[in-house]
Amino acid sequence: MSVRTKLNGRVLTAYLEGEIDHHSAKIMRETIDREINAASPQMLVLDFKDVSFMDSSGIGLVMGRYKELKKCDGEMHIVNTAANITKVMKLAGLERLAKIGR
Amino acid sequence: MKSLNNFTMTVGSNSVNESFVRVAVAAFVSSLDPTVDEICDIKTAVSEAVTNCIVHAYKDTIGKIFVSCDILENRVISVKIRDRGCGIENIKKAMEPLFTTGGSERAGLGFAVMESFMDSVTVRSKPAKGTTVILKKKLSYRAGNNG
Numbered sequence: 001m002s003v004r005t006k007l008n009g010r011v012l013t014a015y016l017e018g019e020i021d022h023h024s025a026k027i028m029r030e031t032i033d034r035e036i037n038a039a040s041p042q043m044l045v046l047d048f049k050d051v052s053f054m055d056s057s058g059i060g061l062v063m064g065r066y067k068e069l070k071k072c073d074g075e076m077h078i079v080n081t082a083a084n085i086t087k088v089m090k091l092a093g094l095e096r097l098a099k100i101g102r
Numbered sequence: 103m104k105s106l107n108n109f110t111m112t113v114g115s116n117s118v119n120e121s122f123v124r125v126a127v128a129a130f131v132s133s134l135d136p137t138v139d140e141i142c143d144i145k146t147a148v149s150e151a152v153t154n155c156i157v158h159a160y161k162d163t164i165g166k167i168f169v170s171c172d173i174l175e176n177r178v179i180s181v182k183i184r185d186r187g188c189g190i191e192n193i194k195k196a197m198e199p200l201f202t203t204g205g206s207e208r209a210g211l212g213f214a215v216m217e218s219f220m221d222s223v224t225v226r227s228k229p230a231k232g233t234t235v236i237l238k239k240k241l242s243y244r245a246g247n248n249g
Contacts (some may be wrong), residue, residue, distance in 0.1 A: 022153045023117035029207065053124075053142075055149040059209040067206075084142035091218055092211055 003028045005035045012041035019053040025061045032065055040072040046098075049080035058085070059092040066097045077101070105172040107133070113167050115160040115185070117153075123183075124148040127171050131179050136241045143219035144179070144239060150212040151183040151235045157204050159187025159233055177241040182234060189229040197225065 004015045014032050018024060036044065044065060048054075066076055076098035081089065089100060109130050113119040124145040131144060155167045168184040190196045197217075202210030216223045220237045227233040 019121055021117075021120045021149055022157060023120050025207070053145060053149075055146050055153065056209045056211040056215050057153065057207075059211055060207045063209060064207050084139070084146070087142075088146065088215065091215060092209060 003031045005031065007035070007039050007041070010039070010042040011045065012036065012039050012043070013045040013047060015047045015050065017050040020051055020058040020061060021053070021055050022057040025057040029061055029064060033068055036065070036068050036072070036074075041069070041074050043075045043077065044069050045077045045079060047079050048082070048085055051082070051085060054085045054088055056088065056092070058088065059094065062089070062094055063092075063097065103174040103176075103178065105174055107173040108171065110168070110170040113169065115156045115163075115165050115167050115187075117156050119167070120149055120152050120156065123152045123167070123169055127169070127181055130171050131173065131241075134173065134177055134179070134241055135244060137244070140239070140241055144181070144237075147216045147219045147223075147237050147239075148181055148183070150215050151181075151237065154212055154233075154235070155183065155185040155187060157208065159185040159189075161188065177243065179239055179241065181237045183237070184232065184234040186232040189231050190225070190227040190233055191229055193225050193227055 002017050006013045012035055016028060069076055078098045078100045081100060111126065113123060127148050128141050128145050152167060165185060165187055170182040172180045174180055195201055197213040199214040200210040202208040216237060220239045222238045224236040
């Protein structure tokens with residue numbers, strides 16, 4: 001479980017990898033927040049292509065980053081979520097905070 | 103209901119064991135040939151229950167988490183997750199969506215996920231004694247499996 005980030009102009013993309021639970025969310029959170037603080041991006045793209053599992057700790061991770069992003073007026077997009085991950089996100093109503101799509 | 107098969111295990115409340123317990127339960131129930139969706143639902147619910155033990159029950163300490171999984175008749179699986187931690191003062195409140203005492207990184211959706219992904223969630227708790235969560239789900243019948 002890890003996260004890679006890429007900054008392109010003012011778009012920060014975080015490629016999440018592995019399983020997101022309370023244990024793994026901490027390191028992902030720290031990495032993404034460091035990049036948000038350094039770049040103040042206009043947009044944060046969270047790419048879930050390589051995430052195989054997520055519980056409600058992933059919801060906390062997304063909501064927490066949304067709050068961080070609002071400090072610099074950024075927007076959030078969530079992309080490439082597998083069906084089981086979309087299901088957890090919908091339960092939490094995350095589509096109200098971020099665009100969820102391809 | 104009669105138990106057809108059972109496994110029990112005890113793990114420390116180290117957060118690295120969140121994945122270990124959900125994978126162990128998933129492997130055990132795989133003998134029933136569940137669908138991918140059913141396996142995902144069970145793993146997610148188990149992960150929530152174990153995380154509660156780690157984040158809440160044994161907040162500032164490492165304790166033991168007792169897991170017992172039964173395969174019951176008619177393709178019903180039952181997972182019991184018990185701790186001897188701090189207990190829950192007000193179970194009804196703890197189960198309300200978005201209620202959390204876990205700080206800003208916790209969504210407060212653990213019980214909501216368990217209730218949504220399983221058929222039944224039973225919680226028993228005594229402050230300073232511990233909490234028991236029982237998750238049950240009936241698996242679908244699929245062509246080719248023998249129940």
